[in-house]
Amino acid sequence: MNLLSKKRGVSGIISGVFLVAVAVMVFNVLAWQFFQADAYNRIFHERQLREWERYNERLIILDVAVGTERLNFTVKNYGAVSAHVVDLFFGFSNGTHLYYALDVWIASGTTKRIASVGPKLLLSDVYDFKIGTERGNVFAPAQQSIYNQLQPTGQQSVPFTLTFVTDAFQFILYGETWNPPVKSAWYINNPAYKGKHIVFRVNITNTYPSDVVLLSGCNMLLVTPDIEASTMKIGYRMYISNEDTTITYEQGKYKVQPIPSQGQVIPAGKSRYVYFSQTAENNTFATQLDANGENRNYSNYVAIFYKIKNDASGTIFGATAAIIAMQIKTT
């Protein structure tokens, strides 16, 4: 009865109980939401981690052996994560495809030789292959097709190179200059050119890391098999002339400017035109095309005698800069 007489106290308890209940419910809902979001974020974080690992898995295939009975190659892992190689996809040039399972772990920054895997190979086989990792990345060697036939692998450095582009081999006749356009010399076909005096030039690149000096003995030899079928004959022989030389007519002679006594310098790694026309090393007479009409093929040897600039030994070297196939038709 005492309780009943305090009506305010009863309602306060009831409302208090409800208030606490509602507060607990709201808290539970918020807490539940937070934990769900946290779990969701954790899953996505793990996924992003997997994706990061996948994108940072990098392998390179090196040294694919040829002439072997089975596939032999080296794999370098230059990525940030260890790689588990599990697939070998093999494809022959005749369209046959094969699959092999591999189980090779390669730690980051290490190199591993994978030997004697895949199908049995014949020397005549031409094939390509790919390897796949457990993360789903696939890697292939740089070369598109691998020929299993043993081939020479030596490399010889050459001092001079000729780029076989349109402007690399040109000529002018008497009365002409080197101002563009200049005619290409690979294929000369004009009846009006017979008996004309001519200067050739070839664009040669010095592959030395030092400047080189070309000497007066440099020459261009045009050899033709067409004069006599069984014997190669020299068609034209020309010596090096001065840079940018043209043909002048002096006292009844067609002449070119000779190379200076100090020679012609080609800077390290640079390309320069080298001019040929003199009929002998020590004269200035320009080469004249055959006065009769001729249709001939030529093997054009560009021989270079040179010194390395500032070489204390002063050694004179000799090299063939290029062998050019050319035709002259003046009939």
Added chain:
Amino acid sequence: MKQKKGISTIVATILTINMAIVMGGIMMAWAMGLIGSYQGGTQIQYMLIGERAQEAIVIENVWFETGTPKKITVFARNVGVREAKLVSIYVGGSSYTPNGTWPYTLTVAGKVALQITYAWASGESYLIVVATARGNQARGEWTP
């Protein structure tokens, strides 16, 4: 019995308290049901999104095979942490059914070769898509 007013007051108070408790209980039950229903639906949604995020597939390689008829073999790998149920394979926008078991459940880190009959032409590019039941895809352009 002379205090009729007092008795009625007691009865009325008890009735009021009972009614308040019952109504409050009903409201609590309703509210809890509402929250439970919301939590259940949201939990399923979170679970589906989470499972989808844990699933990942890639196309490792594609073979364009000559012969009669011409065929395409698609190598798919599971690179996620949950099994993937492959349900669709599309080549050039059209759906195809590969030979063998289909749909195919791809275990974690597992690989499968899906072969379909397709008259491919050399030099043409084909968009190849493999899709899972959870809606993930692996896709790529391949040229025979």
